[in-house]
Structure formats: C-alpha cells, structure tokens
Amino acid sequence: MVDSIVEKIVNGDVRTAAKLIGDIDNRVPGTREILKALYKHTGNAYIIGITGAPGAGKSTLVDEMVRDLRLQGKTVGVLAVDPTSPLSGGAILGDRVRMQRHSLDEGVFIRSLATRGQFGGLTQSTRSVIDVFDAMGKDYIIVETVGVGQDEIDIAKSAHTTVIVVVPGMGDHIQAIKAGIFEVGDIFVINKSDRSDANKTLHDFKAMIDITRKRSTNGGWEPPILMAEAVNNKGIVELLIEIEKHRKTRKALSPESIIHNKKAIAQLELIDMMKIRLVEEVLNHITNSLEFKECLDCIVDGTKDPYSACDELLSAKLPDGLQQS
Amino acid sequence: MSNNQRIKVLVSVIGLDGHFTGAEIVSRYLMDAGMEVVYLGIYQTPEMIVSAAIQENVDVIGISSHAANYEQINLLMELMKKNNFSVPVMCGGSIPPQDAEALIKKGVSKIFLPHSTSESIVDYIVSIVKK
Ligand SMILES: Nc1nc2c(ncn2[C@@H]2O[C@H](COP(=O)(O)OP(=O)(O)O)[C@@H](O)[C@H]2O)c(=O)[nH]1
Numbered sequence: 001m002v003d004s005i006v007e008k009i010v011n012g013d014v015r016t017a018a019k020l021i022g023d024i025d026n027r028v029p030g031t032r033e034i035l036k037a038l039y040k041h042t043g044n045a046y047i048i049g050i051t052g053a054p055g056a057g058k059s060t061l062v063d064e065m066v067r068d069l070r071l072q073g074k075t076v077g078v079l080a081v082d083p084t085s086p087l088s089g090g091a092i093l094g095d096r097v098r099m100q101r102h103s104l105d106e107g108v109f110i111r112s113l114a115t116r117g118q119f120g121g122l123t124q125s126t127r128s129v130i131d132v133f134d135a136m137g138k139d140y141i142i143v144e145t146v147g148v149g150q151d152e153i154d155i156a157k158s159a160h161t162t163v164i165v166v167v168p169g170m171g172d173h174i175q176a177i178k179a180g181i182f183e184v185g186d187i188f189v190i191n192k193s194d195r196s197d198a199n200k201t202l203h204d205f206k207a208m209i210d211i212t213r214k215r216s217t218n219g220g221w222e223p224p225i226l227m228a229e230a231v232n233n234k235g236i237v238e239l240l241i242e243i244e245k246h247r248k249t250r251k252a253l254s255p256e257s258i259i260h261n262k263k264a265i266a267q268l269e270l271i272d273m274m275k276i277r278l279v280e281e282v283l284n285h286i287t288n289s290l291e292f293k294e295c296l297d298c299i300v301d302g303t304k305d306p307y308s309a310c311d312e313l314l315s316a317k318l319p320d321g322l323q324q325s
Numbered sequence: 326m327s328n329n330q331r332i333k334v335l336v337s338v339i340g341l342d343g344h345f346t347g348a349e350i351v352s353r354y355l356m357d358a359g360m361e362v363v364y365l366g367i368y369q370t371p372e373m374i375v376s377a378a379i380q381e382n383v384d385v386i387g388i389s390s391h392a393a394n395y396e397q398i399n400l401l402m403e404l405m406k407k408n409n410f411s412v413p414v415m416c417g418g419s420i421p422p423q424d425a426e427a428l429i430k431k432g433v434s435k436i437f438l439p440h441s442t443s444e445s446i447v448d449y450i451v452s453i454v455k456k
C-alpha cells in the first residue's frame with residue numbers, strides 16, 4: 001500500500017499526490033508512514049519562499065516567476081498558504097486567481113493551503129507538502145506565505161532562498177522590523193514600484209538592511225533590494241537572476257559551513273516536528289476528556305478558576321515525569 | 326472527525342460570465358461556516374476547473390452561473406466523467422426551471438436559486454460531504 005503510493009508519487013501522479021496532501025492536512029492516521037517512505041526521494045528541488053503582507057502582489061509575482069521558469073523548461077510546484085479565519089476556522093484561498101494561465105500546464109502543480117492548526121502547525125503541513133512536491137520531481141518549489149507570524153518566519157528558514165515582498169508606503173517597513181524579516185530575507189522586492197513613493201521605501205530598506213548586515217553574516221551574501229511591477233512583468237527576470245546567484249553562493253560555502261547550516265536546519269525542523277506532535281497529541285488527549293468539559297462548565301458557572309483548572313487537568317492527564325518542570 | 330479536518334470547496338464562475346459577486350458572497354458564507362474555499366474567479370473553462378479541483382483535492386465544486394451558459398456546465402460534467410473524476414457539483418444562479426432540470430439530468434447534484442439562504446447551502450454541503 002505504502003509502496004504503491006510512493007511509487008505513484010515519485011512518478012509524478014497528480015491525483016495520488018493531491019490526495020496525500022489532503023490527508024497530510026487533515027492529519028489522517030497512516031500518513032506519516034507514507035511520508036517516512038517518501039523522504040528518501042526528496043532533497044532535489046530548489047525551494048523558494050515568497051513572503052509579505054496581504055495584497056503585496058506575491059501571487060502575481062509567483063505567477064510571473066512560474067512563467068519564466070517554465071520557459072526555461074523547469075517544472076514547478078506552488079504552495080500558496082493563506083490564513084485561516086480565527087473565528088470560524090474557515091478560509092478563502094484565492095491565490096489561484098492570479099495563476100490561472102498555468103492551470104492546464106502539466107509541469108505546474110498549484111496547491112492552496114490554509115494555516116489551520118489551532119495549536120500551531122503551519123510549518124508541519126507545509127514542510128510535508130514541500131516533501132511531496134520534491135518527491136514528485138519538481139525542479140522548483142515556490143511557497144507563498146503571508147509574512148506576519150512566527151510560523152511564516154519559520155517557513156522562511158526551510159526555504160533555500162527567501163524573498164521578502166514589500167510595497168511602497170503603508171508603514172510596511174515598521175511591520176517588517178517587528179516580524180524580524182530582515183534577518184530571514186535573502187532578497188527583497190519592492191513590488192508596485194509604479195507607485196510614486198517607491199524610492200523612499202528603497203531608501204528605508206537600504207538603511208535597515210545595512211544595520212542587519214552588521215549583526216549577521218550570511219556567508220558573504222548581501223541581500224539585494226529589487227524594484228518590481230509584478231502586474232506589468234517588470235523585475236521578474238532580475239529576481240530570478242538574483243535567486244540563481246544566491247543559489248550559487250550557498251553552494252560555494254565551505255564544506256564545514258554547509259554541514260553547519262544543514263545541522264541548524266535539521267535541528268529546527270526536528271524540534272518543530274516534535275513540538276507539534278507533542279502539543280497536538282497532549283492537547284487532543286486533554287481536550288477530548290470528560291474532565292476538560294467539566295472544568296469548562298465549572299469555569300463558566302464560577303465554581304472554579306482557570307488557574308486551578310489548568311493545574312488539575314495537567315496533573316491528572318500528564319505522565320508523572322512531565323509534571324514537574 | 327478529527328479537529329484538523331475541513332470541508333474543502335472549489336468555487337468558480339464558468340465561461341464568458343463576469344458576474345463574480347454571487348460567487349464571492351457564497352465563498353464568504355462558506356468560510357464563515359468553517360469551510361475552506363478555493364476561489365478560482367471568473368472566465369474559467371471546464372478544463373481549468375477540473376484541473377484545479379484535482380490538484381486541490383476538493384470535496385465539492387460550486388459553479389456560479391448568471392449568464393445562461395449551461396452548455397459550459399454540461400461540458401464540465403462530461404469532462405469529469407471522461408476523467409473518471411467524481412465529486413458533487415452544485416450550481417447557483419438565476420437558472421430557469423427547465424434548464425435546472427436538464428442540468429440535474431446531466432449529473433449536477435443541486436441547483437441553488439438566487440434567493441437561497443446561506444444556511445441551506447451550508448447544510449446541503451455538509452450533508453453530501455458526510456455521505
Ligand atoms: N499597481 C500595482 N499593482 C499590483 C502589482 N502587482 C500586483 N498588483 C495588484 O495587487 C493586488 C494584489 O495582488 P496579489 O498578487 O493577489 O497579492 P498577494 O496577496 O500578496 O498575493 C492585485 O490586484 C494585483 O493586480 C504592481 O506591480 N503594481
């Protein structure tokens with residue numbers, strides 16, 4: 001069963017992959033076994049992260065990038081992640097609207113994903129979907145995320161090249177500093193540079209990147225700042241050239257620093273994977289229990305405070321060794 | 326149902342029809358009901374819709390139709406059959422009774438007229454996906 005699924009995916013079977021991605025997202029039991037078997041077929045794709053505020057033009061940019069990559073004969077997987085509504089748990093995934101021209105191209109697989117995960121976990125599904133695309137043999141995998149939370153920054157860490165998209169004005173630069181994108185960005189794109197205040201944004205960014213550079217060294221890579229107009233197909237060629245340069249710079253690192261980098265990423269991913277499983281399993285275990293529901297009722301009718309409820313639930317539900325920390 | 330499971334719906338306007346308001350409002354309803362909506366926008370051909378539905382592994386397809394282009398919906402149904410791909414297809418819009426009947430004959434699972442409530446649409450989707 002696992003073997004035949006893996007074989008189909010490695011042969012690029014779209015339906016099998018699409019179904020597996022759905023199962024990954026729904027945390028269907030048994031999916032992990034497939035991912036385990038699939039893992040040895042990964043590691044060949046080049047992963048590009050595109051992140052930035054909603055409306056910055058990320059999907060439009062991705063659409064143009066895919067077009068150019070296809071002209072070069074490369075196959076592409078696109079993973080477009082949009083936020084889940086915290087109120088309803090639903091989401092509108094609208095990125096495909098900007099990528100319509102690729103919908104009949106067999107060399108392009110586009111998949112939309114909502115952030116979901118009340119306990120975090122965007123990183124986990126996203127990471128696994130990247131593995132599926134990778135095993136399918138895609139040359140490039142482009143991951144579009146809305147760059148606001150820690151999760152998105154973590155995604156950036158597992159991309160080979162992270163592109164940060166900003167637009168002129170709107171105080172975006174302030175938001176950027178808060179989210180720490182200057183540390184994770186390998187390339188900065190000021191999109192919608194048809195706007196009049198684009199040059200001011202360019203200046204602000206240059207200053208910020210200079211400050212960041214003094215704090216961290218990225219193997220000698222100096223993040224370029226590009227101007228683009230995604231809707232007018234301007235700046236895309238330049239962006240792909242910079243991505244290629246960054247790829248070469250990464251390759252040219254000393255063997256020690258390559259191993260060092262690999263270890264750092266493996267550590268991040270492994271911790272992340274364990275964190276999500278732990279939190280998910282423990283919380284599911286607790287929140288599905290009768291005691292949990294009783295505690296909720298008690299808090300609502302005022303007979304118990306949430307602090308005591310928390311302590312009681314954890315001491316009743318966690319194994320002994322985990323209780324003292 | 327594990328708490329990570331969500332109903333995934335593809336919403337699209339088909340053919341030469343620029344009326345996107347209905348499709349956008351329904352998308353919003355479905356999101357508010359906790360569903361994930363893959364929104365394709367306007368001017369989608371049956372081929373584009375089928376390809377997207379396969380890649381996105383959706384549970385249901387919702388087609389908005391306000392331009393009397395039922396031939397496109399028929400083509401969509403035929404294409405799905407040809408591709409051996411079956412998920413329920415529902416249509417919404419001002420569709421006259423005799424056309425609605427013809428669409429149902431073609432395999433469309435349900436027609437929603439413009440006055441349909443959001444609850445009726447949500448309830449219907451939940452009922453067919455649970456089946
Ligand atoms: N003026 C201008 N608008 C753009 C540019 N690039 C994208 N847009 C528009 O910005 C809006 C949001 O684009 P989208 O790609 O969906 O942004 P995303 O939310 O970051 O994925 C759309 O209406 C695009 O047409 C650009 O270079 N200049």
Ligand SMILES: [Mg+2]
Nearest residue numbers: 058059095144
């Ligand atoms: Mg987008």
